[in-house]
Amino acid sequence: MSARQSPQGQPLDRVDGPQKVTGQARYAGEYAAPDLLHGSVVCSAIASGQIRHIDASAALAVPGVVAVLTHENRPPLACEDEAYADADAADGAAFRPLFNAHILYSGQPLALVVAESLQLAQYAASLVRVEYQQTPHRTDLLADLARAHPAPAELPAPRGDAAGVLAGALLGIEARYSSPVEHHNPMEPHASTVLYGDDGHLTIHDKTQGTQNSQQYVEDVFGLKGKVRVLAAFVGGAFGSGLRPQYQLALAVMAALKLRRSVRVSLTRQQMFTFGYRPCTVQHLQLGAGADGRLQALRHGATAQTSRFEDFTEHVVEWSGMLYHCDNVQLDYQLVPLDVYTPLDMRAPGATLGVYALECAMDELAYAVAIDPLQLRLNNYSALNQNSGKPYSSKALDACYAEGAARFGWDARPLAPRSLRDGHTLIGWGMATGVWEAMQQPASARACLAADGSLQVSSATTDIGTGTYTVMTQIAATSLGMPMERVRFQLGDSSLPKAPLQGGSFTVSSVGSAVQQACEALKEKILGAATQRPGSLFAGLASAQVAFIDGALQRVDDPACRLPLSELVSQVGELQAEVEAQPSKARDAYATATHSAVFVEVRVDEALGTVQVSRVVSAIAAGRVINPKTARSQILGGVVWGIGQALHEETLIDHNLGRYMNHSLAEYHLPVHADNPAIEVLFVDEPDSVVNSLGSKGVGEIGIVGVAAAVANAVYHATGKRVRDLPITLDKLL
Numbered sequence: 001m002s003a004r005q006s007p008q009g010q011p012l013d014r015v016d017g018p019q020k021v022t023g024q025a026r027y028a029g030e031y032a033a034p035d036l037l038h039g040s041v042v043c044s045a046i047a048s049g050q051i052r053h054i055d056a057s058a059a060l061a062v063p064g065v066v067a068v069l070t071h072e073n074r075p076p077l078a079c080e081d082e083a084y085a086d087a088d089a090a091d092g093a094a095f096r097p098l099f100n101a102h103i104l105y106s107g108q109p110l111a112l113v114v115a116e117s118l119q120l121a122q123y124a125a126s127l128v129r130v131e132y133q134q135t136p137h138r139t140d141l142l143a144d145l146a147r148a149h150p151a152p153a154e155l156p157a158p159r160g161d162a163a164g165v166l167a168g169a170l171l172g173i174e175a176r177y178s179s180p181v182e183h184h185n186p187m188e189p190h191a192s193t194v195l196y197g198d199d200g201h202l203t204i205h206d207k208t209q210g211t212q213n214s215q216q217y218v219e220d221v222f223g224l225k226g227k228v229r230v231l232a233a234f235v236g237g238a239f240g241s242g243l244r245p246q247y248q249l250a251l252a253v254m255a256a257l258k259l260r261r262s263v264r265v266s267l268t269r270q271q272m273f274t275f276g277y278r279p280c281t282v283q284h285l286q287l288g289a290g291a292d293g294r295l296q297a298l299r300h301g302a303t304a305q306t307s308r309f310e311d312f313t314e315h316v317v318e319w320s321g322m323l324y325h326c327d328n329v330q331l332d333y334q335l336v337p338l339d340v341y342t343p344l345d346m347r348a349p350g351a352t353l354g355v356y357a358l359e360c361a362m363d364e365l366a367y368a369v370a371i372d373p374l375q376l377r378l379n380n381y382s383a384l385n386q387n388s389g390k391p392y393s394s395k396a397l398d399a400c401y402a403e404g405a406a407r408f409g410w411d412a413r414p415l416a417p418r419s420l421r422d423g424h425t426l427i428g429w430g431m432a433t434g435v436w437e438a439m440q441q442p443a444s445a446r447a448c449l450a451a452d453g454s455l456q457v458s459s460a461t462t463d464i465g466t467g468t469y470t471v472m473t474q475i476a477a478t479s480l481g482m483p484m485e486r487v488r489f490q491l492g493d494s495s496l497p498k499a500p501l502q503g504g505s506f507t508v509s510s511v512g513s514a515v516q517q518a519c520e521a522l523k524e525k526i527l528g529a530a531t532q533r534p535g536s537l538f539a540g541l542a543s544a545q546v547a548f549i550d551g552a553l554q555r556v557d558d559p560a561c562r563l564p565l566s567e568l569v570s571q572v573g574e575l576q577a578e579v580e581a582q583p584s585k586a587r588d589a590y591a592t593a594t595h596s597a598v599f600v601e602v603r604v605d606e607a608l609g610t611v612q613v614s615r616v617v618s619a620i621a622a623g624r625v626i627n628p629k630t631a632r633s634q635i636l637g638g639v640v641w642g643i644g645q646a647l648h649e650e651t652l653i654d655h656n657l658g659r660y661m662n663h664s665l666a667e668y669h670l671p672v673h674a675d676n677p678a679i680e681v682l683f684v685d686e687p688d689s690v691v692n693s694l695g696s697k698g699v700g701e702i703g704i705v706g707v708a709a710a711v712a713n714a715v716y717h718a719t720g721k722r723v724r725d726l727p728i729t730l731d732k733l734l
């Protein structure tokens with residue numbers, strides 16, 4: 001990269017890459033402290049009932065065991081529900097760890113054994129005996145669909161007369177789709193290391209997508225206002241699992257307060273299946289169309305599970321009211337409370353489910369009207385989001401279709417199922433559309449020209465593996481005309497300027513805008529200092545006459561007239577600016593979204609029913625891409641997860657026990673390298689001057705949306721068999 005080429009838009013390596021590959025990057029459960037204690041969690045073996053008695057005597061008798069915390073001896077906790085309501089809380093009353101004797105779900109934490117070593121704590125935890133008073137539980141969504149109640153979600157009002165038009169439509173399809181529970185399973189399990197300070201202040205290394213969310217939670221639940229700092233320098237993946245403070249945080253804090261010592265609590269892989277997840281969902285789709293395949297009416301209903309204590313909602317059916325033009329639309333969304341933990345946002349929450357069903361139904365419609373599935377989408381293209389009636393700030397989905405299809409070779413696709421084969425292998429081509437919101441939240445950042453002339457930028461946001469360290473450095477370096485090496489971006493610290501949760505694909509839009517604006521504000525201060533200083537090379541010049549180039553100020557009309565920023569700062573001292581960036585008002589008149597077109601080839605063994613995804617092309621419209629390399633990695637990860645959703649992932653519950661059974665990475669099947677084909681990612685050109693000043697819409701989630709439908713549609717094209725219940729395992733194909 002030449003010094004003059006702006007870093008923004010370049011496929012740069014991660015600035016934190018060397019730290020990660022050399023093991024220097026430390027995660028929440030890897031921080032040490034003098035006399036650090038270790039906690040091991042004892043989880044409930046029943047799904048519903050009461051704790052009658054916890055016998056910790058055998059555990060306490062083990063030398064090196066310091067305490068066993070239960071609901072009976074824990075430190076005081078807040079009583080009001082509001083104290084537990086974090087920034088991603090669902091409607092209802094959030095779960096309270098070790099609060100009382102009630103058991104709300106299998107896997108619920110009931111005790112924390114604290115010992116001088118992790119091994120001692122784990123061994124002693126196995127000695128804790130819990131006596132239960134069991135009550136009957138219900139954990140099966142499919143058995144309890146009759147108990148569904150409307151979700152507390154604001155759905156778009158019905159438009160037109162969907163039922164009436166469906167009844168008279170020339171062509172129609174009606175189908176039911178279902179999908180199982182999925183668990184997040186980031187590589188790094190949840191962990192919190194609480195460092196107990198002499199003054200009773202807590203410094204907490206937490207696995208979280210929001211340091212200030214965890215900070216607020218601990219302050220509110222334990223009454224520790226102003227005494228808590230939460231750090232998350234590195235996060236080994238999260239995908240939504242870190243959007244809410246998880247119970248290991250509360251348990252580690254309890255132990256630290258009780259024992260006045262530093263404590264770490266790390267969850268095991270099995271315990272990663274004892275909190276939020278993507279809910280089991282049943283969906284019902286009805287589409288009515290004319291012979292041209294244009295949608296005349298659409299009904300989409302979804303029913304999902306939730307817990308007894310919270311109503312978890314996500315946007316499942318809304319996408320069906322906005323993705324295609326349709327004048328008669330009716331959407332419905334219901335929940336069934338069960339004796340399970342509350343579901344939790346998981347990568348593109350709601351859209352992965354709702355768009356899966358819609359895009360399979362569109363494929364079914366394509367066969368019903370005998371129109372190519374891609375052409376069917378084009379026939380129904382909408383420049384408006386009909387849910388809101390607003391035009392899109394930009395929508396290059398048509399370019400995704402065209403460029404993705406060209407790269408894939410879609411033109412050569414025969415219409416009829418079972419028309420491509422290679423010996424005993426049936427080959428199928430399927431496609432689907434993806435959509436996700438392009439959101440922006442208020443966010444703050446601070447930019448500082450340090451004494452050594454380097455640029456230090458900071459915000460409390462996190463980097464859950466998405467590339468935030470790198471992308472923010474690129475934005476700052478570009479703004480100040482600095483080489484990347486002279487810029488340092490600091491994050492993952494609740495004491496830094498306020499940032500929203502890292503989620504919703506809005507970090508670049510939100511924090512990136514704040515970084516850009518803070519840097520622009522810093523530039524004003526630098527210019528002020530340079531132009532107002534008597535005797536300066538730049539005295540009396542207007543801003544437009546001075547450029548920021550390669551770490552120096554330079555006269556636009558005389559490049560030889562140059563002042564390195566390091567020299568300026570030695571003359572005038574450190575300069576700093578802090579800004580809170582708000583979404584611009586201009587956004588209000590528009591709908592803002594990212595889109596994708598996914599094309600998939602599968603090879604199905606006709607005799608065995610095994611499905612291999614052999615090719616994927618994912619064409620993405622996400623505005624301006626700040627770093628095509630890290631952005632591509634986001635899409636790759638999304639596509640792999642989409643393949644997992646389509647073919648592999650499923651957390652199975654034994655309803656007799658009310659307990660998840662395949663709670664390990666051996667039995668919870670994920671796509672491994674052998675399951676993953678060559679995946680091609682294209683970013684189409686999509687200029688957008690409305691969405692934010694970066695023109696960037698975010699790429700963390702769009703990559704998964706539509707993938708499962710494209711795989712399912714390809715399986716149908718290969719086999720002529722429509723499997724509507726995910727995952728598509730071989731038993732369903734035989």
Ligand code: MOS
Binds near residue numbers: 240
């Ligand atoms: Mo994402 S599910 O907002 O981490």
